[in-house]
Amino acid sequence: MEAFLIDIEKRAYHMAVLATGSHADALDLLQDSMIKLVTNYQDKPAKQWKPLFYKILQNKIRDWYRHQKVKNLLFFWKTDEVEEWPPTSSDGSSLDTPEKNLTKDQQQSAALTHLKQLSPKQQQCFLLRSWEGLSVAETAIIMNCSQGSIKTHYFRAVTKLRAMMEDDHEITF
Amino acid sequence: MKSPSKNKNENITIDLLNESRQTANDALDLSAKNLPENILSDIARVRTNALNQGYATVVSKSSIVDTWLTWLFNPMVNLGIPVVAAVIIAVLVDNASVESIPELPLVMMATEVPIEDFALLEDLEFVTWLAENEQSALL
Numbered sequence: 084m085e086a087f088l089i090d091i092e093k094r095a096y097h098m099a100v101l102a103t104g105s106h107a108d109a110l111d112l113l114q115d116s117m118i119k120l121v122t123n124y125q126d127k128p129a130k131q132w133k134p135l136f137y138k139i140l141q142n143k144i145r146d147w148y149r150h151q152k153v154k155n156l157l158f159f160w161k162t163d164e165v166e167e168w169p170p171t172s173s174d175g176s177s178l179d180t181p182e183k184n185l186t187k188d189q190q191q192s193a194a195l196t197h198l199k200q201l202s203p204k205q206q207q208c209f210l211l212r213s214w215e216g217l218s219v220a221e222t223a224i225i226m227n228c229s230q231g232s233i234k235t236h237y238f239r240a241v242t243k244l245r246a247m248m249e250d251d252h253e254i255t256f
Numbered sequence: 257m258k259s260p261s262k263n264k265n266e267n268i269t270i271d272l273l274n275e276s277r278q279t280a281n282d283a284l285d286l287s288a289k290n291l292p293e294n295i296l297s298d299i300a301r302v303r304t305n306a307l308n309q310g311y312a313t314v315v316s317k318s319s320i321v322d323t324w325l326t327w328l329f330n331p332m333v334n335l336g337i338p339v340v341a342a343v344i345i346a347v348l349v350d351n352a353s354v355e356s357i358p359e360l361p362l363v364m365m366a367t368e369v370p371i372e373d374f375a376l377l378e379d380l381e382f383v384t385w386l387a388e389n390e391q392s393a394l395l
Contacts, residue, residue: 093299117302121309194279197280214280245272245276
């Protein structure tokens with residue numbers, strides 16, 4: 084179980100931090116999901132842990148959104164501080180020219196920003212389908228919706244990403 | 257049947273979508289690979305806490321069940337419960353027999369009762385004692 088969690092924690096953290104925009108909230112969601120998996124599902128076969136964990140995480144993210152909705156309704160005069168996306172240090176050992184590096188870094192940084200701008204369902208659907216490589220059926224079970232909805236969310240996410248990337252100046256495909 | 261130019265346009269669109277998807281995936285991979293040390297240590301701490309807490313909950317749940325099952329199948333408990341039940345039943349039955357109301361004494365059923373005995377018969381305690389003695393004499 085520990086090896087599985089070590090393998091999955093970075094991706095799960097990214098899903099949570101993209102959904103919440105907060106490092107602290109992402110860690111809370113990550114910990115709650117891990118606790119639930121270890122407590123209730125460690126007896127299940129290891130191949131079931133990944134979809135189970137992501138289903139738990141998606142449920143926690145959904146609960147977080149509902150909680151935020153109520154919180155914003157009740158305390159509408161309060162404005163929370165927006166935490167920045169965690170900064171990533173780029174790998175300096177590249178043989179490309181400096182100009183090419185800048186373009187690539189810009190593209191990738193812009194891609195992360197655009198991912199944050201997607202709607203929650205499109206964003207999570209893209210992460211599960213494209214980044215994690217889960218099938219339509221698995222993603223539908225995890226996100227608790229139909230396979231048709233998954234296909235729609237995924238197509239819209241990819242289309243929107245492309246449109247946002249093309250809108251950025253000097254970023255060409 | 258689609259025209260060749262239309263097919264070509266669709267292929268270009270699919271290629272562009274795949275490229276944007278791949279760019280996003282590469283960005284995510286790079287971000288996951290290059291997470292700062294403080295975030296990595298936070299994630300490791302969260303993982304350790306989750307494992308400790310999860311295993312502690314599993315152990316406490318199983319220990320409660322084990323304790324209950326051990327008590328239920330304990331030979332002393334299995335022998336003791338019927339014995340205790342039998343003792344309780346015996347005490348209850350004995351109390352019931354002691355508290356049974358005795359039949360009326362024969363002298364009260366007689367048509368001619370001496371006057372001096374009549375006063376005695378009005379005392380309930382005396383009548384009860386007389387009835388109990390008659391019963392034990394009959395037994």
